[in-house]
Amino acid sequence: MSIKFTRRNFIRTASVTAALPAGALLTSAHAMTSVQGTAQPHVVVIGGGFGGATCAKYLRRYDSNIRVTLIEPKKTYTTCPGSNWYLAGLTDFDSITHSYQALKDKHGINVVHEWVSGIDPAGKTVKLKNGETLQYDRLVVSPGIDFRWDTIEGYGPEDVDKVPHAWQAGPQTKLLYDQLRAMPNGGTYIICPPPNPFRCPPGPYERVSMVADYFKKHKPKSKIIILDAKDKFSKMPLFMQGWQDLYGDMIEWIGASDGGRIKSVDVASKTVTTAEGETFKADVLNVIPAQKAGKLAFDAGLTNESGWCPVHQNTFESTIHKGVYVIGDSSIAGKMPKSGHSANSQGKICAAAIAVDLNGWDMPRPKLANTCYSLVANDYGISVVAVYQFDGKVMNKVKGAGGVTPKGAAPSQYLAEATYARGWYKSITHDTWLG
Numbered sequence: 001m002s003i004k005f006t007r008r009n010f011i012r013t014a015s016v017t018a019a020l021p022a023g024a025l026l027t028s029a030h031a032m033t034s035v036q037g038t039a040q041p042h043v044v045v046i047g048g049g050f051g052g053a054t055c056a057k058y059l060r061r062y063d064s065n066i067r068v069t070l071i072e073p074k075k076t077y078t079t080c081p082g083s084n085w086y087l088a089g090l091t092d093f094d095s096i097t098h099s100y101q102a103l104k105d106k107h108g109i110n111v112v113h114e115w116v117s118g119i120d121p122a123g124k125t126v127k128l129k130n131g132e133t134l135q136y137d138r139l140v141v142s143p144g145i146d147f148r149w150d151t152i153e154g155y156g157p158e159d160v161d162k163v164p165h166a167w168q169a170g171p172q173t174k175l176l177y178d179q180l181r182a183m184p185n186g187g188t189y190i191i192c193p194p195p196n197p198f199r200c201p202p203g204p205y206e207r208v209s210m211v212a213d214y215f216k217k218h219k220p221k222s223k224i225i226i227l228d229a230k231d232k233f234s235k236m237p238l239f240m241q242g243w244q245d246l247y248g249d250m251i252e253w254i255g256a257s258d259g260g261r262i263k264s265v266d267v268a269s270k271t272v273t274t275a276e277g278e279t280f281k282a283d284v285l286n287v288i289p290a291q292k293a294g295k296l297a298f299d300a301g302l303t304n305e306s307g308w309c310p311v312h313q314n315t316f317e318s319t320i321h322k323g324v325y326v327i328g329d330s331s332i333a334g335k336m337p338k339s340g341h342s343a344n345s346q347g348k349i350c351a352a353a354i355a356v357d358l359n360g361w362d363m364p365r366p367k368l369a370n371t372c373y374s375l376v377a378n379d380y381g382i383s384v385v386a387v388y389q390f391d392g393k394v395m396n397k398v399k400g401a402g403g404v405t406p407k408g409a410a411p412s413q414y415l416a417e418a419t420y421a422r423g424w425y426k427s428i429t430h431d432t433w434l435g
């Protein structure tokens with residue numbers, strides 16, 4: 001399919017985007033003035049997750065004259081959203097795993113399954129692990145997260161086949177699933193959530209809920225202990241209420257100030273020691289280390305002292321390297337949380353920014369959306385929604401837009417939210433990889 005990129009066409013595409021449930025909102029306040037040149041510009045997108053795949057697809061939607069190459073080593077992508085549901089047995093692994101076929105066939109994207117080993121922003125080239133070099137006009141980098149392995153004594157990347165973090169969905173998610181199935185009734189699952197900022201703020205607590213859902217049905221004498229590096233967490237009152245109502249005293253949360261921060265791990269005995277020196281022994285241990293931008297972002301010099309990538313938050317162009325854009329978890333995106341929905345929204349805004357830049361038009365003033373649904377049980381969902389807009393400095397929250405599921409709501413509302421959560425998953429994965 002070939003679409004000529006005209007001003008009228010861009011505005012129409014932008015309003016279609018606004019109508020999508022998972023969509024970023026593009027409000028075009030500015031006129032777009034000219035279409036420059038006929039040569040076909042080449043945009044390389046690194047990382048085929050929520051940010052990169054969305055950006056690649058919307059680049060082609062906004063301007064089919066742009067040649068897009070998406071580089072992603074994995075042949076299929078398993079989403080972290082839904083991976084907690086899989087742990088509870090509420091969905092299967094295939095349902096949360098998606099192919100890149102539609103991006104190739106329907107959107108004309110050149111998908112290359114390879115690792116990027118280096119970026120040269122001055123020469124505008126990307127080096128692949130197989131030795132090939134690709135020239136680009138604009139580069140988008142969406143490599144997700146890496147872990148700060150130096151923050152917990154005794155726990156490193158070599159230990160994940162015994163103590164998985166399962167914070168990048170894939171083989172570790174399956175391992176954690178198997179460990180929970182092999183655990184005896186009456187055993188203890190210990191999860192150690194990371195300090196802020198990290199990928200998916202409600203994620204560890206949804207995981208606790210899903211493990212509790214499984215235990216309640218199959219291993220009711222079991223315990224869950226949360227040793228937290230924080231004193232509060234996303235949707236905390238809602239999770240706490242749900243845990244109390246659904247799982248009684250199965251779950252014990254220990255915040256950082258009450259001795260929850262862990263210092264070291266003995267992988268062989270699955271024992272953790274806290275900063276205060278107390279030890280806890282698990283049957284299944286799930287340590288989620290502190291996080292930073294994906295390794296490639298460091299190697300390419302796109303990070304600052306925070307360990308994340310500074311960007312102009314209206315376009316997501318790097319403040320360090322011109323012509324290079326960083327989206328998704330790796331970027332510093334103001335008040336936006338590190339989530340798949342945020343990455344999807346940022347992918348669209350970044351695609352728009354590149355299309356208008358290449359065509360010499362004005363950038364619309366975008367609004368971006370994020371929703372984080374969590375299941376507390378199969379029929380019990382909660383959510384937080386917010387809308388964001390660039391305020392001249394950062395991507396800030398739009399006052400009065402969004403909200404959180406009320407505490408103490410009728411069961412029918414929590415049931416409805418569980419249905420919406422599943423609908424959200426279908427809609428966002430369709431928007432990112434399938435549609």
Ligand SMILES: Cc1cc2nc3c(=O)[nH]c(=O)nc-3n(C[C@H](O)[C@H](O)[C@H](O)COP(=O)(O)OP(=O)(O)OC[C@H]3O[C@@H](n4cnc5c(N)ncnc54)[C@H](O)[C@@H]3O)c2cc1C
Nearest residue numbers: 047049050051080081116143144200328329339340341343
């Ligand atoms: C348990 C859990 C539950 C979650 N639930 C939700 C939820 O309900 N809703 C929600 O919105 N978010 C959720 N998230 C968060 C969401 O998964 C992330 O925020 C999202 O994946 C970020 O997208 P991204 O594009 O930045 O990174 P990713 O999706 O991780 O994609 C990065 C891609 O880059 C590739 N890559 C990395 N390095 C290279 C390289 N050198 N060369 C080529 N490719 C490379 C990787 O292979 C990867 O596919 C959850 C996360 C977890 C862990």
